[in-house]
Amino acid sequence: MAQAVASPLQSGFLATLRQDRWWVEPALVFGSLSLFFGWLTISIFMDFGPIGHYKVEGTHFLTPVYEPTWLSAINADWEGAWYLSPAFIVLVGPVPFRATCYYYRRAYYRSYFLSPPACAVGDLGKSYKGESAFPLIMQNVHRYIMYVALVFVPLLWIGAIRSFHVPGEGWGFGVGSALLILNAFLLMMYTFSCHSLRHFIGGGLNCFSCTAFTRARKRVWDYVSIWNESHRFWAWSSLLGIVLVDVYIRLVANEHITDPNTWSHF
Amino acid sequence: MSETAKMRVFRGDTESGDWQDYEVEVEEGQVVLDVIHRIQATQAPDLAVRWNCKAGKCGSCSAEINGEPRLMCMTRMNLFEVGEQITVAPMKTWPLIRDLVTDVSFNYEVAKTIPAFKPREPEADGTYRMMQEDVERGQEFRKCIECFLCQNVCHVIRDHPENKPEFAGPRFFVRLAELEMHPLDTEDRLELARKDAGVGYCNITKCCTEVCPEEIHITDNAIIPLKERVADRYFDPIRWLGSKIFSRR
Amino acid sequence: MVDYERHDYDVIVIGAGGAGLRAAIEASAQGARTALICKSLLGKAHTVMAEGGIAAALGNVWPQDNWEVHFRDTMRGGKMLNNWRMAQLHAQEAPDRVRELEEWGALFDRTGDGRILQRDFGGHRYARLAHVGDRTGLELIRTLQQHAVHNGIDVFMECTVSRLLKDGNRVSGAVAYWRESGNLLVFNAKSVVLATGGIGKAFAVTSNSWEYTGDGHALAYWAGAELIDMECVQFHPTGMVWPPSVRGILVTEGVRGDGGTLRNSDDKRFMFDYIPDFFRAETADTIEEADGWYEDKENNRRTPDLLPRDEVARAINAEVKAGRGSPHGGVFLDIASRRSTDYIRRRLPSMYHQFKQLADVDITAQPMEVGPTMHYIMGGIRVEADTAATTVPGLFAAGECAGGMHGANRLGGNSLSDLVVFGRRAGLGAAQDAAAQVTGPEADDAQVEEIFAEMRAPFGREDGEGPYDIQRDLQETMNSLVGIIRTEHELLQAREQIDALKQRATNVSVYGHQQYNPGWHLAMDLQALLTVSEATARAANIREESRGGHTRDDYPGPNDTDWGTRNVVISQGVDGAMEVSTSPLPEMPAELKELFEE
Ligand SMILES: Cc1cc2nc3c(=O)[nH]c(=O)nc-3n(C[C@H](O)[C@H](O)[C@H](O)COP(=O)(O)OP(=O)(O)OC[C@H]3O[C@@H](n4cnc5c(N)ncnc54)[C@H](O)[C@@H]3O)c2cc1C
Ligand code: SF4
């Protein structure tokens, strides 16, 4: 059997013969992820300062980062400690959901772990066990988090719909509320296009045609499969969506801008 | 119409090797393999290259063109700028034999370790019934032409050859997924997928899918579903409990 | 004495296409110690390129279909030159072999009720080709390959057989070399199966790959076996014509089977002008009827676009000659205007891919340009139908390198079924024959040494000619003088040129060393190429009629009473020169003859 030689095909970190600008994609992903998640981290704790209000008092006009509002209901006195936030609810569902998402894994393994930074470009690290060993073997929990994340879909819809109703003034329409609907939709699509969900719905079956139930599952699976093909799109659009909506609502809640709407309250 | 292409081809064997530059006439519509053949016929009769069908059907002519893993016979020269230097190198992940030819026997060894298809009993008339919707997933996987480009690009073994004994590689995840989803098959290969084939090593960075000339959705349709099936079995206590309870029925 | 590896087996199978794999599986299942040898990597053989399907009268789509109809179609397609017994066994056993593939994991396209779907193809009365989109050969070879790896067969890949060894008049093994290292090997075997495929590389425009240098034909011939019907070469009507570098690459007949039509530069469906009397009764003569036939086969006759290949190839040739061709010297094949984009992409994915990537043509929007390409050799090693035994004891042959099954013209889809039907029979025959040998063959060192010396001779020649030019000139000769339309004058010219090329080949020299040296490989392949080219040219010269794939301009019609009753036989005389003779066709039994009295 042949032995490898010292060929011009070098090994090692960043070794490649590629001549295109392969580093553009990981660099962009690195920048965007850092920006968006950086903002969201700040947002979770930011109930002070010029855009500290995350909600218009007396309405359900609330940034989706803080949805649902149960935590504040349980403990109304969050202001006491800066390191506690009603937004911690996102740590139960949305944050780990994205952290273990098959798409985000691809994105951050490439752009943060450089493992590998791009195809046919040497990866970082001496030894590599991937997701076969601790800690990354924990990525297998994605499916549970998906179950939890599913709960957030109706909650966000309810929140978004409630924002069309201002107590004392009744139903109306406003741009901010429409944005909340868009946000709920994007988040729903992101969740519904999840790989684990696709598996749960029908991917685990070997026979689609066997019973009426499996045939029904196949029909749903077909849809999930179509959405799943654009999982990356939903991942980015829903992330961008939540950041923009968060910023918008804070700007409105802190009266830097006015939301064009049919109510007189704000 | 003909132009001159600047080709930089790796020439070497198990002892030594280096780049060689060639200037070659290129005609309209030609692919990289044509140009390599022209070098062979006019300048370097002993230039070693593997190919068969010249139509993207056999998966023999895999190489790295300008650093990107591709089939030489399906890479048209008009993809490149006129006058651009084009490098052609053998696949990196396999031991070199000579010039553009590598020893891909790793893949044939792995193929042997995958338990054969084991069908259930046929219908009363001795034949099988399968519905189109049930074979479609498998048909996608069976488009594989075994070019081993996905195996070659996968960083798990490309950058870490020491993983080779523990990792079957994307081509064989495709094969495992195909067998696991086969409506007639009765064999269980999940333990193999998890342990010996090492599906956990894959970090779904999708380079395999990017290079697959057959456009098989290797990660989305084969590897992730396999990971999910493995998770069903080994990482899902709820399902495990459910199966314990319901199998008692 | 040079160093070489030595291996002992009961059965060695040379060639790992459909026929070789099936033979090895069978031999090993019979308990024979079996080796499988192939020139390229396992799973890359020519069979992988087959597109349209595998013909078998399963009757899943048309319950009226049965082996007798298939047999009749095959014989008529072959212009009655076929070995009737082979055609009969083939038609009878193909359905079982196809179902067996399914049992081994193949995933054919399905009918609505879950059975194997069948598609229309030229010359087949009913939709008969089991298929997987347009990559049926891949499915076949992968299924067999995956089945074989678990059967204890030893595989020697990238290992080329150069000569057969003989012990008395019996074949006793083979001499081969590793392509990788250039090292030599000797196989001792009780019996040998040849399954090396065809001779396409003797022609300039061909759908075949470099492997098709006629090795099996030549190995058998050198070992004393007879070749038959070598003049019967199939030119597939639809090969790509542009760009030049892909000229000859196949466009599957499935395009026409799924509704595509041929048109000339006047946008006319010209095939209606070329319906021969032989097929007039069963062919549609109006566009309405032809188009109606795809849906309703009971009340319409088949479209002339799907006449047997020889007819269509000649028609295209005539259109182009008459100045009604496409810009690049072919004709138009149009499916874009006849079927939906979705349908085309689902039914013909690799054609879509092939045109898109190689020619920048979108076949769902534009017509393709196509023209005839050398595709298949019907002729080959003479075998005994039931056992696939050649005329040399211990030597068996199956697949494209065997002759007789397809007569003067092969129907599409009949090759893949031929491979598995006769591959199995050859494996069985070889295993039984090996079991009947009490002692293994004796190795004959002198013979081996002589062969080694011949193989390495090109390295010693300092000022000889390189092999590439000789091959190119041979391909040009065969293409222009022994091509689709032949005449006595040109055939004689061809023979002269081949003689001259043989002379040049004795002085071929190669450069470099033995390790993976394509120049050297080609120098050795040239011997076989020249042998089969000579056989084809000579056989074509002697058959003074037109029949199937053999068309003589100077003898335009068939001559049923004379040439229609004989095979042309090629063999090596005692002096080493090629001998041409004829022998009567085997007589068909009365009950089968009745099938043709309609
Ligand atoms: C593009 C194309 C499309 C086709 N489509 C169809 C179709 O739809 N339906 C159909 O029925 N038929 C089709 N055919 C025809 C059919 O594919 C072939 O006739 C058939 O595959 C031949 O199979 P085989 O087993 O005889 O040989 P192959 O599959 O060609 O195998 C030959 C084997 O012999 C080996 N070999 C050759 N010489 C040597 C040597 N000296 N030493 C060692 N090994 C050697 C090779 O390495 C190879 O493994 C098609 C052919 C082509 C080219
Ligand atoms: S997705 Fe997994 S298998 Fe594919 S190349 Fe990346 S690490 Fe390898």
Ligand code: SF4
């Ligand atoms: S899965 Fe794709 S890339 Fe991998 S071997 Fe098969 S065809 Fe090649």
Ligand code: FES
């Ligand atoms: S030569 Fe067959 S895939 Fe390139």
